[in-house]
Amino acid sequence: MPRFFCPAPLHTGALLELPAGAARHVQVLRLQPGDSITLFNHGPGWTVAGSADSPGGEFAATVTQMGRSHVQVQVGAHQAVEREPARAVHLALAMPANDRMDWLVEKATELGVVSIQPLMSERSVLRLSGERADKKTSHWQSVAVSACEQCGGNRVPLVHPVATLAHWLRALPGDEAAGTGQGAVARLLLSLREGSQPLRDTTPSGDAVQEVVFLSGPEGGLSAAEEDAALACGFAPVSLGARVLRAETAALTALARLV
Numbered sequence: 001m002p003r004f005f006c007p008a009p010l011h012t013g014a015l016l017e018l019p020a021g022a023a024r025h026v027q028v029l030r031l032q033p034g035d036s037i038t039l040f041n042h043g044p045g046w047t048v049a050g051s052a053d054s055p056g057g058e059f060a061a062t063v064t065q066m067g068r069s070h071v072q073v074q075v076g077a078h079q080a081v082e083r084e085p086a087r088a089v090h091l092a093l094a095m096p097a098n099d100r101m102d103w104l105v106e107k108a109t110e111l112g113v114v115s116i117q118p119l120m121s122e123r124s125v126l127r128l129s130g131e132r133a134d135k136k137t138s139h140w141q142s143v144a145v146s147a148c149e150q151c152g153g154n155r156v157p158l159v160h161p162v163a164t165l166a167h168w169l170r171a172l173p174g175d176e177a178a179g180t181g182q183g184a185v186a187r188l189l190l191s192l193r194e195g196s197q198p199l200r201d202t203t204p205s206g207d208a209v210q211e212v213v214f215l216s217g218p219e220g221g222l223s224a225a226e227e228d229a230a231l232a233c234g235f236a237p238v239s240l241g242a243r244v245l246r247a248e249t250a251a252l253t254a255l256a257r258l259v
Contacts, residue, residue, distance in 0.1 A: 002029060003038040003058070003149045005156055010041050010059045014075045021142070023071040026063065035063045037073065040148075044141060044158035057081050058154050083152050085112040085259035088211040092117035092168065094218035096247045097125040104248040105140045105159065109147035111252065112259045114211075115158040116140070121165045123220040133162040165226055169233050185211040188258075189230045190250055191237035192221060199238040199257055212258050216251040 004022040018026065031037070040058040060076035091108055095101050095118045108116060118137070120127055128136055140159045148156045163171075188199070215230055222230070231237065240253055 001036055001038050002026070002031070003040065003152070005043065005145050005149055006039045006041050007043045008041060010039055010075050010078075012059070012075055012078060015064065015072060016075065018071045018073060020069075021145070023069070026071045027066070031063050031066075031071075033063050033066060037061050037063065039073070039075065040154040042155040044144075044156050056154060082154060083112075084155055087259060088114040089255055089258045090115045090117065090211065090213045091216070091251060091255060092119055092213060093216040093251050094119045094121040094124045094165065094222070094247070095126045095128075095162070096218065100246075100248045101126070101136075101140065102143055104251060105143045106147045107252050108255055109144045109153065109157055110151040111255050112153065113157050113255055114155075115160060116144070117160045117168060118162045119165045119168055120162065121218055121226055122223045124218045126218075128162045137161050165222070166229065169229055172233055185213060187213045187230075187233070187235040188215070188254075189222075189227065189235035189237050190214070190216040190240065190254060191227055192239065192244075193224075193227060193237055196237040196239040199240055199254055202236065202238050214251075214254055214258060216254065217247065219247050 002025070004018065004025065006016070006018060006022060008016060008019075010016075017023075026037070037060075038058050039061045042056055057078055057080040059078050061073040062076060063071060064074050065072035089112070091113050093104075093116075096104065101118070105116060118128075118140070137159055141156075144157050144159055148154075188202070213235075215235055217226075227237070238254075240250055245253060
């Protein structure tokens with residue numbers, strides 16, 4: 001059954017107009033009044049605990065009207081199904097070049113990432129600012145919505161605005177450093193430096209760590225100075241083994257092991 005993100009309050013019995021993107025998709029699929037679809041409304045910015053004013057999960061819905069530019073649906077029964085990983089993983093990475101970032105956002109969404117922070121570092125090939133950066137962020141957010149609709153997820157990850165690594169590190173909350181107490185947030189840095197521990201041996205287990213912030217570099221990795229700055233912010237260096245992976249492959253491999 002087709003699934004659509006609808007960033008509006010969803011209540012059984014409500015009649016509502018689908019947002020423009022979802023309406024176009026319904027029309028492309030040539031759905032007709034009476035056809036069934038699925039809606040979910042946890043969009044970018046949802047918290048790990050969910051939202052107090054939304055039941056989460058997803059809703060059955062039925063197409064009631066089709067216009068040239070609008071689609072009306074009636075919301076049906078709520079289904080309290082969730083397909084999110086038990087641990088929330090936030091991925092911060094220096095953006096890979098070309099279209100690889102699109103692919104990375106799509107696959108990270110499929111794996112269940114909570115948020116994605118695009119970064120620029122010393123060795124970054126892709127550099128964005130101003131209107132161009134805003135357009136790219138909006139595009140990547142749309143990619144995340146589409147991927148969430150396709151994979152069965154009910155919570156769209158947030159794609160943060162593009163930032164420099166230095167600025168992002170300075171803005172990190174001081175109490176979010178790696179820890180072992182209940183609700184702690186672990187900070188992990190992908191690194192080839194001597195002393196880095198294999199990720200498979202350092203992956204947090206159980207309920208002690210509910211969230212992980214994973215930082216990964218660009219093609220060529222982060223510079224020694226950048227890694228030192230990350231370590232000073234509480235990041236622990238980890239590795240993925242002897243092979244050198246592409247920037248986007250490394251980030252997704254780590255994500256798959258963490259969720």
